[in-house]
């Protein structure tokens with residue numbers, strides 16, 4: 001599968017280091033407290049200062065690494081704005097800390113900002129319970145549902161604060177950064193309104209989590225929208241991106257290594273979901289809940305963090321196939337929703 005992609009740089013920058021990766025773009029890495037243990041962030045030269053793209057999960061270590069980068073790598077120039085691709089904690093986590101430190105604005109799409117504010121506000125109080133009910137309906141037992149609910153309500157752990165105001169990014173908008181034009185291309189399915197940034201002049205795409213080279217971006221039904229069909233939106237977004245992007249651009253993804261082969265990777269991701277859908281249809285010869293599908297879709301042992309992603313992913317495939325009229329849903333007397341061909 002990976003033969004079709006080309007990775008121009010074999011080694012990622014070490015902690016606290018930066019590495020030039022494209023004209024005007026520095027690449028850096030921050031740690032994450034998960035099995036997926038890193039995120040790529042970007043520093044863009046921006047005239048008399050810098051634009052940061054994505055912030056990192058709120059960890060003391062990440063703050064320390066940022067301080068080291070600010071002291072050594074910025075050439076005495078200030079950060080002028082903080083641009084965030086989407087509301088997930090590894091991307092927006094330290095946005096409040098960074099905007100305060102630099103007295104710089106947050107640039108983000110409206111729906112991503114609203115989600116981040118919602119997840120860090122009072123609305124979080126009843127969310128654990130709602131997410132627990134959601135997990136029960138998907139077939140997890142009482143104990144796993146409780147853990148699922150608590151995990152979904154733990155957003156604030158990685159995001160202590162979100163700036164109370166923002167500068168809006170929207171689909172098609174052109175952002176001038178360091179004399180270059182970067183066009184916003186919104187992706188859906190992984191997050192509500194994820195901002196990818198494309199620079200036609202240099203042939204570079206900052207992809208966020210919309211397109212990743214080695215793992216399939218998480219596409220999950222979320223407890224806040226239990227009837228959602230994010231896979232339909234994700235597949236439609238992939239088509240739009242494929243049509244909007246030339247084949248030979250350099251993709252800067254939020255995880256793993258920068259790569260060439262964007263069309264090939266989009267085709268692989270679409271094929272991956274088609275194969276998953278085939279597996280789900282086979283498994284649904286008898287009525288199956290999302291929880292019943294976990295051993296079918298994820299052949300490895302899952303930790304609880306991964307379990308939370310996995311259940312939402314199983315539901316995403318079930319809802320997509322239901323939307324395509326390939327599966328039908330029944331609510332059992334036990335309250336669990338099961339799907340069958």
Ligand SMILES: [Zn+2]
Pocket residue numbers: 086088190191209
């Ligand atoms: Zn994400």
